[in-house]
Amino acid sequence: MSLLGIxxxxxxxxxxxxxxxxxxxxxxxxxxxxxxNFDDVEHYHLYFADRIGTPGxxxxxxxxxxxxRADPACGQIDTVRLAIPAGxxxxxxxxxEQRNVAFERAxxxxxxxxxLTDPDGLPLELHERDLAVERFEPWLNGDQQSDMAITGFSxxxxxxxxxxxxxTFLTNVLGxxxxxxxxxxxxxxxxxxxxPMDHRKARIEVFKxxxxxxxxxxPGTVHHIAWRVADDAALMSWQAxxxxxxxxxxxxxxxxxxxxxxxxxxxxIVFEIxxxxxxxxxxxSEDNLGGSLQLPVWLEDRRAEIAPxxxxxxx
Ligand code: ZN
Numbered sequence: 001m002s003l004l005g006i007x008x009x010x011x012x013x014x015x016x017x018x019x020x021x022x023x024x025x026x027x028x029x030x031x032x033x034x035x036x037n038f039d040d041v042e043h044y045h046l047y048f049a050d051r052i053g054t055p056g057x058x059x060x061x062x063x064x065x066x067x068x069r070a071d072p073a074c075g076q077i078d079t080v081r082l083a084i085p086a087g088x089x090x091x092x093x094x095x096x097e098q099r100n101v102a103f104e105r106a107x108x109x110x111x112x113x114x115x116l117t118d119p120d121g122l123p124l125e126l127h128e129r130d131l132a133v134e135r136f137e138p139w140l141n142g143d144q145q146s147d148m149a150i151t152g153f154s155x156x157x158x159x160x161x162x163x164x165x166x167x168t169f170l171t172n173v174l175g176x177x178x179x180x181x182x183x184x185x186x187x188x189x190x191x192x193x194x195x196p197m198d199h200r201k202a203r204i205e206v207f208k209x210x211x212x213x214x215x216x217x218x219p220g221t222v223h224h225i226a227w228r229v230a231d232d233a234a235l236m237s238w239q240a241x242x243x244x245x246x247x248x249x250x251x252x253x254x255x256x257x258x259x260x261x262x263x264x265x266x267x268x269i270v271f272e273i274x275x276x277x278x279x280x281x282x283x284x285s286e287d288n289l290g291g292s293l294q295l296p297v298w299l300e301d302r303r304a305e306i307a308p309x310x311x312x313x314x315x
Contacts, residue, residue: 001237002175004228005198006153007258007274008047008058009080011122012070014219016044016063017313018119023048023059026099027082028149030139031290031315032280037062038255041299041306044313050152051137053257053280053289055228056200057152064219065311069120073215074159075268077222078207079123083154083200086110086130091148120219127154133200155203156225157190159212160267167191167206169266173245174227179203195227206267214268224270226260231275235259238273256296257282290315 013019023029033047043062050057059080072078084092089105089112096103096116103116107128114126131151138149160166170176176193181201190207215221229235235252239261242249249263258274265271283294293310295303 001234001241002197003195003273004230004276005056005195005200006156006202007055007226007228007272007276008060009077009153009156009222009225010045010060010062011080011118011222012067012120012217012219013046013061013063013118014067014069014120015065016046016061016311019061019063020046020313020315022119024141025143026096026101028095028139028141028144029057029059030141032058033257033284033290033294034292034313034315035256035294035296036299036306036310038296038299041302042309044310047280047290049280050149051139052286054135054137054152055258055274055276056198056202057136057150062223068218069220070216070218071212072122072159072221073212074161074209076159076215077156077225077269078159078209078215079125079157080222081125081127081154081156081203083129083131083133083151084126085147085149085151086128088148089114089126089128091145092126095144095148118220122220122222125154126150129154129201131200135199152200153202154200155194155205156222157205157207158265158267158269159207159209159215160269161209162267163191163206163208165266166269167193170204170206173242173247176204224262224272226272226274229273229275231277232259235261235273235275254296256294 029048032053037045047060106113112128133151179192179194190205193204253260260274
């Protein structure tokens with residue numbers, strides 16, 4: 001019973017159209033799902049990923065137009081790292097310049113890092129990674145070369161008050177291991193861990209944050225990271241294991257595209273464990289992913305009430 005890597009990461013956005021345009025037109029990901037936050041149906045939940053929503057490529061946002069921005073801080077994931085193919089940094093730099101997106105460049109090929117933010121200020125990094133990713137389908141919509149497409153998550157930085165409780169929890173309870181291959185391009189100030197079974201070899205940096213106070217949520221911050229498991233049996237095993245470790249874990253939640261449990265790690269960051277299935281074609285065909293508002297069956301009879309409250313989106 002092992003975790004398989006990162007499943008998805010969920011953050012807060014302000015304006016949904018600005019968020020959608022950035023992830024599709026700048027980062028070249030596919031908009032694979034428009035739905036609402038099942039726990040807060042007045043707000044969109046937008047999903048961006050590779051062509052088919054492969055777990056490990058899925059970045060999602062709760063959109064709160066007009067909400068006050070928040071700065072990433074302690075007790076949060078303060079940087080999301082996306083993997084780009086080794087050798088593609090120059091093409092990415094040109095693409096960002098063409099689209100007037102500010103960025104900083106660090107490191108050198110084949111480990112170049114491009115640092116930017118999403119439209120609400122969340123730090124994002126594009127990391128050149130020489131990975132053979134077998135489970136990944138690039139989204140080729142005509143404005144991006146196939147040899148530069150984002151291949152999924154390269155990792156995250158977890159900002160916590162103390163490294164030790166979080167890193168002990170990640171290793172002893174969740175089964176992560178120390179990553180020997182990490183280089184200074186990852187930041188170098190924290191402990192770097194990885195999930196042994198993760199074919200993307202995502203690096204989970206646990207970073208000691210002694211300067212910032214405990215963060216609050218808002219556009220510009222990450223809400224949670226979800227870890228992959230194969231199926232419901234593995235999810236139930238994790239729920240039992242976390243309960244046995246006295247972790248305050250939720251019951252299993254039906255998320256339509258996956259099933260999930262939630263808990264917090266000792267540094268305060270919200271973790272989720274999510275199943276690979278049934279996946280994003282549960283309610284739309286591959287060709288139509290993201291094309292129209294999807295609601296779970298238990299909200300479908302409230303569509304006439306929910307849909308008019310959401311701002312229109314141009315996909
Ligand atoms: Zn989630």
